[in-house]
Amino acid sequence: MTKQRELILSILKQSDRHLTADEIFFLAKLKMPSIAMATIYNNLNAMNEAGMINRLHIDGVADCFDKITEPHDHLLCDGCGKITDIHLPTLSQQLETTLGTEIEDYELTVHYICPECRRKKRR
Numbered sequence: 001m002t003k004q005r006e007l008i009l010s011i012l013k014q015s016d017r018h019l020t021a022d023e024i025f026f027l028a029k030l031k032m033p034s035i036a037m038a039t040i041y042n043n044l045n046a047m048n049e050a051g052m053i054n055r056l057h058i059d060g061v062a063d064c065f066d067k068i069t070e071p072h073d074h075l076l077c078d079g080c081g082k083i084t085d086i087h088l089p090t091l092s093q094q095l096e097t098t099l100g101t102e103i104e105d106y107e108l109t110v111h112y113i114c115p116e117c118r119r120k121k122r123r
Contacts, residue, residue, distance in 0.1 A: 005043045007032055009052065018056055018064035018083045056083065058109050073108040079117030086110070 001009075011027045012019060019027075025040045044065055048055045054066040058076055064083060073091070075084040088108070095103050113121070 002043075004028075004032065004035060004039050005047065007035070008040065008043050009047065012053060012065055012067045015067070018066050020062045020064055022062070024065065058083070071105075073110065075110050075112055075114075077114035077117055078111050079113045079121070082114055084114075 007028055008024055011024055021037075021040055021044055024044070025035070025037050028035045028040060044053070044055070047053045048065070051069055054069055056064045056066050056074065058064075058074070061076070061081060061083075066085075068085060071092070073086050073088055075086055076082075077084075091108070092103060092106070095106065
């Protein structure tokens with residue numbers, strides 16, 4: 001694994017949230033000033049294809065990258081844009097039962113207002 005890829009993976013693993021390519025680039029530049037944005041994109045694409053990370057695409061939001069590769073879903077706060085992981089382990093089973101067929105994959109993003117944004121709105 002290249003030093004650049006190790007750095008990008010380290011940044012994702014140390015983050016407590018989903019990061020955009022721009023955010024990863026900014027953090028990578030702090031540790032490796034010579035790194036190029038193209039290097040970030042090329043490595044993110046390669047790591048996504050290899051199953052090392054997941055690209056998260058939500059309409060209206062910049063693509064983010066997720067260090068968790070196991071199947072899971074997401075909450076998107078429509079107030080602040082924060083993305084939170086949620087685990088609904090029986091949803092695949094329920095979908096298959098409802099549809100009467102096996103499903104290969106799905107992506108679920110639940111839109112809501114996070115508790116912090118609700119508190120701010122009340123003030």
